[in-house]
């Protein structure tokens with residue numbers, strides 16, 4: 001629908017405008033590490049390598065930074081729901097990072113801690129989320145079970161006569177994925193990372209050292225060679241095919257997922273929380289003066 005697409009483009013255009021800072025310079029002949037892919041993962045890897053003190057990091061993006069899946073993301077940022085400590089810690093770290101990146105880089109991330117509610121629509125999910133909540137609380141996520149009436153108070157458009165409870169994390173919420181990525185890219189560049197757009201990687205080169213295969217660098221689609229000690233494949237849904245060229249199995253499987261953005265709706269408050277209802281494979285959050293409704297395949 002044209003109207004929905006226009007709304008979406010309105011939301012995303014801030015990110016497109018900011019592309020200009022990621023300028024192109026000549027492809028270097030050597031780097032300590034080459035990061036392949038300029039989505040949120042590639043930029044985060046480059047940012048963190050530089051933060052850990054690695055010099056001479058180059059990121060190569062075949063199109064433009066954020067041009068892949070990252071551009072489409074709904075921006076939900078949630079610490080609730082993981083069943084293990086490591087990924088819960090990563091979620092908490094991410095939330096903290098996103099709340100601080102703007103101060104560090106001067107680039108807004110759109111981080112809005114509007115809260116997140118996971119709905120339990122039946123007894124099984126209620127039991128499951130109570131268990132997950134116990135694990136999450138143990139690892140520092142401040143999640144609370146709330147009644148259907150409390151859910152409706154927080155998100156008045158929510159029909160609650162068929163739900164058992166909500167699981168609410170006040171500090172979670174949403175970001176603008178393009179802006180977060182641009183902030184990570186800016187933070188990376190501020191620490192010396194070279195980000196090159198319109199430079200695709202055709203091949204990862206390797207040699208055998210002491211009986212073990214090791215990467216030696218990359219060859220770009222234009223035929224330039226970059227020697228590197230480390231190559232990090234952050235090519236998103238293209239990562240598997242790229243890995244296969246070197247007989248490296250990357251078990252990534254692209255999954256179809258989509259959302260709609262409505263026109264402006266009366267009474268929608270942009271500060272309402274994100275609501276997720278796994279029983280209907282749906283998440284809903286305010287977007288501008290309307291709603292974003294994300295849908296998964298059953």
Ligand SMILES: Cc1cc2nc3c(=O)[nH]c(=O)nc-3n(C[C@H](O)[C@H](O)[C@H](O)COP(=O)(O)OP(=O)(O)OC[C@H]3O[C@@H](n4cnc5c(N)ncnc54)[C@H](O)[C@@H]3O)c2cc1C
Nearest residue numbers: 037039040041062068069070073074075076200201235236
């Ligand atoms: C509709 C939708 C909604 C979503 N909502 C959310 C959400 O709310 N919250 C959430 O956490 N996640 C969400 N996701 C998932 C999220 O978008 C992805 O997990 C994330 O963006 C993946 O980032 P990435 O950097 O791995 O991949 P990408 O953003 O796809 O980046 C990979 C990059 O690699 C580049 N590339 C590929 N091959 C090469 C090559 N050979 N040489 C150079 N560059 C190359 C591509 O051009 C691309 O820019 C959503 C996804 C979709 C589709």
